[in-house]
Each structure stands twice: as C-alpha cells, then as structure tokens.
Amino acid sequence: MLALPRPLVLVVLAALLGFAIALPFFGGPFALKLATRIMIAGIFVISLDLLIGVTGMVSFGHALYFGLGAYSLYFISPDSAAANAFVALPFGIALAAVVALAVGSVAVLTKGFYFIMVTLAFGQMGFSLFFDTKIAGGTDGAYINVRPIFSIGSQQLLNFSNRTAFFYFCLAALVLSYVLLLWLVRTPFGRVLQGIHHNEARMSALGFNTYAYKLASYVIAAAMAGFAGVLFAAIDGYVAPELLGWRESGLAIMMVVLGGAGTLYGPVLGAILYSMVEETLKSSTELSAFFSLFANTATAKWLGGIVANSWSMALGFFLIATVLAAPKGVAGFIEKFAGEAKRARPKEIAPSSGERKRASAMRLEVENLKRAFGGLVAVNGVSVQFPPNQVHGIIGPNGAGKTTFINVLSGALKPTEGSVRLENQEIGGQRPHTIARKGLGRSYQRTNVILPFTARENCLLAAQAQFPSPFRFSNQWRRKDEDETIEKALRAAGITPERADIKAANLSLGEQRQLVIAMLIASGAKLLLLDEPLAGMGPEETGRVTALLRELSADHTIVLIEHDMDAIFAAADTLTVLVEGKLLAHGTPEEIRSSAAVREAYLGEWGQEAKQ
Amino acid sequence: MDLALIQLLNGVQYGLLIFLAASGLTLVFGIMGVINLSHGSFYMLGAYCALTLTQFTGDIFLSLLLGVPLAFVFGVIIEWLFIRRLYDRDHLQQVLLTFALILIFNEAQKLLWGSHPHSVPVPGYLQGGFKISELLTYPYYRVAVAAFCVALALGMMFVIQKTRIGRVIRAGESNREMVEALGIDSRLLFRFVFAAGVALAATAGIVAAPLESVYPGIGEPILIISFVVVVIGGIGSIKGAFLGAILIGVADALGKVYFPAFSSSVVYALMAAVLIARPGGLFGRAA
Numbered sequence: 001m002l003a004l005p006r007p008l009v010l011v012v013l014a015a016l017l018g019f020a021i022a023l024p025f026f027g028g029p030f031a032l033k034l035a036t037r038i039m040i041a042g043i044f045v046i047s048l049d050l051l052i053g054v055t056g057m058v059s060f061g062h063a064l065y066f067g068l069g070a071y072s073l074y075f076i077s078p079d080s081a082a083a084n085a086f087v088a089l090p091f092g093i094a095l096a097a098v099v100a101l102a103v104g105s106v107a108v109l110t111k112g113f114y115f116i117m118v119t120l121a122f123g124q125m126g127f128s129l130f131f132d133t134k135i136a137g138g139t140d141g142a143y144i145n146v147r148p149i150f151s152i153g154s155q156q157l158l159n160f161s162n163r164t165a166f167f168y169f170c171l172a173a174l175v176l177s178y179v180l181l182l183w184l185v186r187t188p189f190g191r192v193l194q195g196i197h198h199n200e201a202r203m204s205a206l207g208f209n210t211y212a213y214k215l216a217s218y219v220i221a222a223a224m225a226g227f228a229g230v231l232f233a234a235i236d237g238y239v240a241p242e243l244l245g246w247r248e249s250g251l252a253i254m255m256v257v258l259g260g261a262g263t264l265y266g267p268v269l270g271a272i273l274y275s276m277v278e279e280t281l282k283s284s285t286e287l288s289a290f291f292s293l294f295a296n297t298a299t300a301k302w303l304g305g306i307v308a309n310s311w312s313m314a315l316g317f318f319l320i321a322t323v324l325a326a327p328k329g330v331a332g333f334i335e336k337f338a339g340e341a342k343r344a345r346p347k348e349i350a351p352s353s354g355e356r357k358r359a360s361a362m363r364l365e366v367e368n369l370k371r372a373f374g375g376l377v378a379v380n381g382v383s384v385q386f387p388p389n390q391v392h393g394i395i396g397p398n399g400a401g402k403t404t405f406i407n408v409l410s411g412a413l414k415p416t417e418g419s420v421r422l423e424n425q426e427i428g429g430q431r432p433h434t435i436a437r438k439g440l441g442r443s444y445q446r447t448n449v450i451l452p453f454t455a456r457e458n459c460l461l462a463a464q465a466q467f468p469s470p471f472r473f474s475n476q477w478r479r480k481d482e483d484e485t486i487e488k489a490l491r492a493a494g495i496t497p498e499r500a501d502i503k504a505a506n507l508s509l510g511e512q513r514q515l516v517i518a519m520l521i522a523s524g525a526k527l528l529l530l531d532e533p534l535a536g537m538g539p540e541e542t543g544r545v546t547a548l549l550r551e552l553s554a555d556h557t558i559v560l561i562e563h564d565m566d567a568i569f570a571a572a573d574t575l576t577v578l579v580e581g582k583l584l585a586h587g588t589p590e591e592i593r594s595s596a597a598v599r600e601a602y603l604g605e606w607g608q609e610a611k612q
Numbered sequence: 613m614d615l616a617l618i619q620l621l622n623g624v625q626y627g628l629l630i631f632l633a634a635s636g637l638t639l640v641f642g643i644m645g646v647i648n649l650s651h652g653s654f655y656m657l658g659a660y661c662a663l664t665l666t667q668f669t670g671d672i673f674l675s676l677l678l679g680v681p682l683a684f685v686f687g688v689i690i691e692w693l694f695i696r697r698l699y700d701r702d703h704l705q706q707v708l709l710t711f712a713l714i715l716i717f718n719e720a721q722k723l724l725w726g727s728h729p730h731s732v733p734v735p736g737y738l739q740g741g742f743k744i745s746e747l748l749t750y751p752y753y754r755v756a757v758a759a760f761c762v763a764l765a766l767g768m769m770f771v772i773q774k775t776r777i778g779r780v781i782r783a784g785e786s787n788r789e790m791v792e793a794l795g796i797d798s799r800l801l802f803r804f805v806f807a808a809g810v811a812l813a814a815t816a817g818i819v820a821a822p823l824e825s826v827y828p829g830i831g832e833p834i835l836i837i838s839f840v841v842v843v844i845g846g847i848g849s850i851k852g853a854f855l856g857a858i859l860i861g862v863a864d865a866l867g868k869v870y871f872p873a874f875s876s877s878v879v880y881a882l883m884a885a886v887l888i889a890r891p892g893g894l895f896g897r898a899a
Contacts, residue, residue: 116647132874
C-alpha cells in the first residue's frame with residue numbers, strides 16, 4: 001500500500017516548500033510567474049498520478065479536463081469585470097467532473113492500450129470542438145480581460161491579479177491537493193483503487209464493482225485537473241484549444257513518469273524538473289555558462305546558441321536518457337537513498353474465543369449447463385449438485401472444460417444455456433462481483449494476490465468488500481467486526497501472525513495460495529471455488545493445504561479443480577468427472593475409483609495402479 | 613450530389629492512405645507490444661523525403677523507389693538505437709520515450725527543411741483528371757494513389773497469409789513467447805517488423821506529398837487517426853486496420869460535407885460507438 005512519505009522525502013519536500021515560500025522576497029516577476037506555472041502543473045500532474053500510479057489507468061487525454069477548467073473561467077468571466085473565484089472555481093471543477101462522468105462511463109469499459117487510445121481520442125474530440133468551431137475564438141483562443149477575485153459581497157479577499165497573492169494561493173492549493181490525495185489513497189476507497197491497479201480480476205472476484213471504482217477515480221482526477229485549469233487560465237488570462245490537446249496530455253504523462261508514478265509527490269518533482277530543464281535549454285546564456293565549464297568561452301557560446309536554438313531536440317534526448325537510466329523517476333532515486341521502509345510491527349491478536357460456531361455454508365446446484373464458443377461446446381449439458389459443508393473435486397483430462405465450467409459458475413463467463421443456483425437463487429449470467437457479494441468466492445489458477453500489500457492488508461481489502469457501503473473514505477468507519485473477520489480469516493487459512501505483516505510479494509508460493517483462501521474467507525464467501533489450489537506445490541505444502549481445506553469445510557462449501565489425483569481423492573467428499581464438456585460421473589471417491597467408465601475414459605493406467 | 617460523390621471518392625482514397633500508416637502501427641503494437649507515438653514522424657519523414665528526392669529525380673514514383681528502402685534502413689537504425697530498449701518496459705515508458713522521439717524528429721525536420729510549407733509536383737503524365745460532370749473532374753493522381761494503395765494492401769495480405777515470414781508474424785501476434793520457444797529469433801523479427809512499419813508509414817507520406825502541401829507537423833493528425841483506426845480494427849489485425857481505415861476515411865470525408873462544424877468529432881464518435889459494442893475492436897481479441 002502507498003506509504004506515507006519517508007523522512008528523507010519529507011525533508012526534500014519541506015526544503016522545496018521553504019524555498020517556494022521565500023521566493024517572492026528575492027525572485028523577480030519572471031521567476032514568480034514560472035513558479036506559479038509549476039505549482040499549477042503540479043496540481044494537474046498529481047491528479048493524473050491518481051489515475052496512472054494509483055489506479056493504474058494510463059490516460060492520454062487528461063488535458064481535456066485541464067483545458068475545460070481553463071475555458072470555464074473564460075465562459076464565466078464577464079467581459080469587463082472580474083469573476084468571483086468562489087463561483088469560478090467550483091464551476092470549473094463541476095464542468096470537468098460532469099464531462100469526465102460522461103466520457104469515463106465509456107472509456108472505463110476498456111483497459112490497457114485501448115484505454116490509452118480512447119482517452120486520447122476523447123481528448124482530441126474536445127480539442128477539435130474548440131479548434132474547428134467558433135466557440136471562444138476558435139483556433140485563435142480567447143482572452144479573459146479581468147482576473148477573478150475571491151469576494152464576499154463587496155469585500156475583496158484575494159485578487160488573482162496580485163501576482164504574489166496568487167502565487168501563495170497556488171502554493172497552498174498544491175499542498176492541499178497533495179495532502180488530500182495522499183489521504184484519499186490511504187482510505188479504504190484508495191486501498192481498493194490500488195488493489196485494482198495490481199489485480200483487477202482479484203478485486204472483482206472479491207465482490208468489488210471495479211467499474212464504479214475506476215469511474216470514481218477518473219471523475220475525482222478530472223475534477224482536480226479542472227481546478228488546476230481554472231488557475232492556469234488566471235495566469236495569463238488567455239485560453240487556447242492547445243490546452244486540451246494531446247501534446248498537453250503527453251507532457252503531463254511525461255512529468256508523472258519523470259518524477260516517479262505512484263508516489264503522488266514524485267510528479268510534482270517531475271513538473272519542477274521538467275520546467276527547469278526546459279527553461280535552461282531555451283536560454284542560450286545559461287547554456288553558455290554551463291558549457292564554459294568544459295570549453296573556452298567562444299566555443300561555449302557557440303554550443304549554447306546551437307542547443308538553445310533546437311532546445312526541444314535537446315529536451316527529447318534528456319527525456320530519453322532519463323527514462324532509460326531512471327525508470328522510476330526522481331522519486332525512485334530519492335527512495336533508493338531513503339533505504340528500505342521499516343516494517344510495521346505485527347499487532348498482537350487476542351486468542352480466539354475458542355468455540356467455533358458452525359457457519360451456514362452454501363449449496364450450489366447446476367442444471368443442464370451449456371457454454372459454447374462459436375461452434376465449440378466447452379461445457380455441454382452438465383447437471384450436478386454440490387451440497388453444503390463438503391469438499392467437492394472436479395477432475396477431468398486437459399481440455400475437458402473444467403475451467404470453463406467454473407468460469408461460468410463464478411460469472412466470468414455467461415452460460416449459453418441452463419441454470420446455476422446458489423441457495424436456490426439463480427445466479428447464472430450475473431456479473432462476477434454480484435455473484436461474489438452473494439457468497440461465492442473464487443481463486444484463479446495463477447495465484448493472484450495484491451503483491452505490494454501485506455497479507456493483512458490483502459485481507460482488509462477483502463473484508464471491506466463484504467460490508468455494503470461501496471466507497472468508504474475513512475478508516476474510522478471500519479467496523480469492529482471487520483478486524484475480527486480478518487484475524488479469523490488469517491488464522492483459518494493458517495497464516496501465522498508473524499507472517500501477516502509481510503508483503504505478499506515476499507511470501508512463498510504456498511503461503512500466497514493460503515492468502516488467497518484467507519482473502520476469500522475474509523470477503524465473507526461461504527462457497528469457495530478454487531482453481532488448482534495445489535498446482536506447483538511440494539508434498540509438504542500439499543499436505544498442509546489439503547488439511548486446511550478439510551478443516552474449512554466445517555463452515556464452507558468447497559469446490560475445486562485439481563490435477564493432483566492422490567491429494568484430491570484423499571481430500572474430497574464427492575468427485576465430478578468431466579470429459580469433453582460432458583458429465584461422465586459424479587460420486588464419492590470410492591464410487592469414482594471403481595467406475596469402469598471413468599477408468600476407461602480418463603484414469604487409464606493410473607486407475608490400474610490404484611486398483612492394485 | 614456530385615460533391616458528395618467526390619467526397620466519397622476522396623474518403624476512400626484517404627482511407628487507403630491511412631491504412632498504410634495504421635497497418636504499420638497495428639503490427640508494431642500487436643507483435644512487439646510497443647506503443648509507438650513517433651509513428652506519425654515517419655509519415656512526415658516520407659513526405660519530406662518525397663520533397664527532396666523529387667527535386668533530384670523529378671518524379672514522385674522514382675522518389676518512392678529510392679525513399680522506401682531508405683525509410684526501411686532508418687527504421688532499423690531507430691529500432692537498434694531506441695525501440696529495442698522498450699520491449700521489457702511498461703506502456704508508460706514507451707509512451708514517454710516515443711513522445712521524446714517526436715520532439716527530436718520535429719526539431720530535426722525544422723533544421724533540415726525549415727518551417728515553411730512546400731509543395732511537391734504531380735508528375736506530368738498524371739496531370740488532369742476524369743470528367744465526372746460539366747464542372748467536376750477527379751484527378752488522375754488520386755486514382756493512381758488509390759490503385760497503388762490497393763495493390764500494396766493486397767500484397768501485404770498475400771505476404772501475411774501465404775509466406776513463411778507472414779506465418780511467423782501471425783504467430784508472433786497471437787503468442788510472442790511461443791514464437792521464441794520455437795526457436796525464432798524474436799530480435800530479428802522485431803527489427804524487421806518495426807522497419808517495415810516505418811517503411812509503410814513513409815510510403816504513405818511519399819505518395820501523399822503531391823496531394824497536399826508538405827509542412828511541419830504533417831504527421832501528427834495521421835498518428836492520431838491511425839490510433840483510432842487500430843482501436844476500431846482491433847490491435848494487430850491487418851484486416852481490421854483496412855476496414856477501419858476505409859470506414860474512418862469515408863466518415864471523415866462525409867462528415868466534412870454534412871457536419872462541417874463537427875467533422876473531426878464524427879471520427880471519434882464512431883470509435884466510441886465501436887468500442888461500446890466491441891471493446892476489443894472489430895477484429896480484435898477481447899481486451
């Protein structure tokens with residue numbers, strides 16, 4: 001989970017803040033204006049980092065909201081009077097948020113490369129709206145004649161045309177934005193966003209409506225960008241379509257990466273570094289001074305002139321060198337010096353109250369289930385019942401349709417025909433997170449836990465899913481029973497307290513599997529659907545997890561696919577044999593072992609051996 | 613009516629040109645997993661190449677013969693210098709590095725050719741056009757460009773469907789690891805695919821040069837529109853890119869007639885509609 005900044009980072013940030021506060025006392029108007037621009041860019045890029053670094057959505061159209069914010073100030077400003085900033089700022093934020101809600105509801109449907117391109121296209125759409133039409137001066141842009149003023153009645157509180165006052169306002173806004181986002185990311189809501197970044201399928205399987213979460217973070221980021229846009233328009237009092245264009249979006253991405261995505265403070269450093277480098281490269285005097293360190297004055301002047309003349313080429317090379325040498329940006333550099341974060345001390349857990357009440361597990365019934373991919377029928381008319389509080393194994397040769405079968409059960413695939421009932425309630429064809437909310441939790445073949453989170457944080461995330469308020473912004477709203485649930489789940493899955501505060505990335509494969517189970521329990525699942533929970537395990541780990549499954553069946557129903565025949569025949573109460581998408585047999589392990597049909601179709605030599 | 617017909621023809625012809633650029637982009641992303649923002653720069657490179665070479669050779673088609681191999685070699689160099697360092701990196705760093713390449717190419721263009729627009733002559737034997745009505749003619753050169761693009765598209769489909777290299781490309785597109793496991797040197801494959809993409813974009817730039825003036829930043833609209841085409845067609849699909857390009861070309865041309873104020877938005881609206889219906893594009897794997 002995104003940690004609070006390390007002491008070294010805090011020192012750097014405090015030094016920068018101190019410098020900024022002192023700047024108006026020694027810097028000229030040019031420096032002040034540049035610094036104001038950097039502050040505003042800082043707000044813009046940390047809002048983008050919420051998308052890129054936290055939720056993991058690379059938006060290439062974020063400037064759309066920045067530009068809309070800027071244009072909103074033009075729209076709301078009277079021709080020859082000042083707009084009230086108390087109105088202008090909320091208006092810009094609201095405009096950006098409303099547009100983001102509309103755009104996001106489409107864009108968030110896509111992922112990865114498609115999301116990048118879709119956001120790019122929407123950004124260009126906004127750009128051409130202002131570029132191709134006569135709205136607000138078209139290609140020429142438009143002027144805001146009088147800067148906004150914060151005023152109540154006739155009382156002026158802060159006039160944006162006062163450069164120093166405006167600079168301090170932007171500085172305060174940047175600090176506030178940073179603190180606000182840092183807080184947001186560390187709330188239960190933000191934890192889910194980080195979970196989505198690292199493993200969206202897992203989050204969906206835990207019962208989170210990931211679409212809604214992603215859309216919410218998209219809208220929040222856009223609103224913040226809109227806020228930055230309003231401030232930006234107030235610097236020069238000029239807006240142009242280019243503000244919404246893809247170059248502006250690209251620059252913002254560049255600042256985020258340059259500074260270090262996913263740290264929130266990094267992008268601000270990126271904005272500072274980028275602007276400083278750009279200014280230096282544009283100025284032949286500063287460049288000549290730099291080159292004169294290596295060469296005589298004439299040569300230095302000549303070199304400086306050349307570079308300043310083609311400064312954007314030099315900037316290009318600078319960026320390439322940075323991205324190749326320091327892929328984690330400035331923040332990565334600082335964090336390397338700051339060293340490893342100290343591990344949080346594991347909390348003491350009160351011993352369990354002893355008696356374990358038998359929770360009500362769930363019954364799953366499948367009737368005449370069919371799933372076809374075009375002409376290929378992967379699951380063909382399977383009817384089977386999984387009574388509660390038992391371990392049910394699904395076996396079958398490769399390509400028998402086992403994974404398709406449980407994908408349909410968990411909602412990852414829609415059934416072509418037939419019904420799936422959980423506790424007599426039809427769930428076939430519902431969305432995965434809806435099914436998960438109803439108590440069916442699943443694991444995937446590839447272990448997927450949220451690697452940068454500790455085991456306990458993973459469970460916290462899972463527990464959060466079972467309590468209905470979807471977006472939660474405060475840890476205070478955490479319920480007492482949530483903590484209990486987590487400790488119980490960790491214990492039930494056999495994760496010892498001293499391992500619970502280790503990052504999931506540092507756990508063994510077996511422990512990660514146990515953690516998946518712990519997460520499912522913490523999410524409140526009463527029926528666990530496990531896809532090869534034993535794959536890749538050594539005999540000792542296999543034994544441990546099998547015993548765990550037996551124990552869990554006391555208050556859960558367990559359905560698992562498994563290839564390890566010895567383990568599953570030992571652990572399961574019933575076995576279901578699928579061959580070529582059809583149900584071949586269903587019964588106790590003894591019945592399956594003695595079934596001639598099964599032996600012939602599937603077990604082959606193994607069956608012969610087992611007989612002997 | 614005649615205007616609409618002409619715009620329809622222009623749309624198809626524009627679509628064919630976009631296809632050349634977009635096919636390179638879709639291959640580079642589909643096979644190498646690299647988002648290449650500098651693709652539009654290679655189109656620009658082609659256009660300026662046409663400008664300079666035509667001054668020497670006097671004929672755009674001779675320039676094409678010289679320019680395409682040059683572009684291919686240039687592609688090999690760029691891949692070797694920069695792009696190969698991106699294969700193991702995430703999208704974000706690819707976006708950043710190729711964005712930086714745009715800055716470099718634009719500046720290089722300014723240094724070499726200046727920032728004034730130039731025009732490239734249509735060869736003498738293709739001056740004039742077909743008479744459509746009393747007032748309207750359709751230029752021979754546009755017809756020649758369309759025919760050339762169709763021939764090239766057919767050639768590409770033949771190479772991809774029927775030849776050994778095509779089979780490797782198709783395999784690489786659906787499963788990169790597997791191709792390596794089968795003993796094909798993916799470094800060579802990637803270098804070839806990237807250079808071929810550069811050559812295709814440059815080809816589009818060269819043949820388009822006489823159609824419009826050659827100016828700085830000429831590649832950027834092509835880059836954006838190519839991305840739209842790739843998304844509509846589905847990543848990695850040549851067939852999808854072809855269909856998407858024609859669709860976009862026609863939508864854009866007709867949009868200019870019927871919704872002049874929102875002509876560029878028509879294209880993006882079309883893309884949004886396709887994505888809502890099929891999030892993986894027309895011929896793409898599910899995203």
